Amino acid sequence: MSGKPISAPEGKRPVRIHLGPLTLLADRSLTPVRAGTRHLVLIRDGARVVAAERACPHEGADLALGRCAAGRLHCPRHLASFDLRSGTVSPGWSFRALRLFPVEAAADGFWVTIGLDGPQP
Numbered sequence: 001m002s003g004k005p006i007s008a009p010e011g012k013r014p015v016r017i018h019l020g021p022l023t024l025l026a027d028r029s030l031t032p033v034r035a036g037t038r039h040l041v042l043i044r045d046g047a048r049v050v051a052a053e054r055a056c057p058h059e060g061a062d063l064a065l066g067r068c069a070a071g072r073l074h075c076p077r078h079l080a081s082f083d084l085r086s087g088t089v090s091p092g093w094s095f096r097a098l099r100l101f102p103v104e105a106a107a108d109g110f111w112v113t114i115g116l117d118g119p120q121p
């Protein structure tokens with residue numbers, strides 16, 4: 001018998017965490033939130049909502065103080081921007097992509113899933 005394991009290794013399983021009510025974003029496009037021990041920023045990009053790590057992967061600026069426009073999150077410190085579907089940084093920068101996490105809007109509020117790899121829907 002061979003093939004891929006049917007479950008992820010212990011500690012690597014995706015975890016779904018409740019972030020708060022649907023009013024969390026109100027009329028804002030960026031809201032800092034905590035998911036367990038992680039500091040994230042909840043981002044509204046048109047009708048889509050996604051979560052990202054809150055510290056910029058360049059020098060750790062608070063991305064909750066940035067701005068979201070045209071599908072990109074702009075860092076407030078050095079103005080690099082990140083694609084909100086892939087996390088890739090704007091041209092001219094050579095640091096890693098921003099980590100993104102899928103968000104679900106349910107009747108009881110926003111939920112984020114931590115632990116999935118790859119670009120988010």
Ligand code: FES
Pocket residue numbers: 056057058059060061075076077078079080
């Ligand atoms: S700290 Fe974000 S681009 Fe430098």
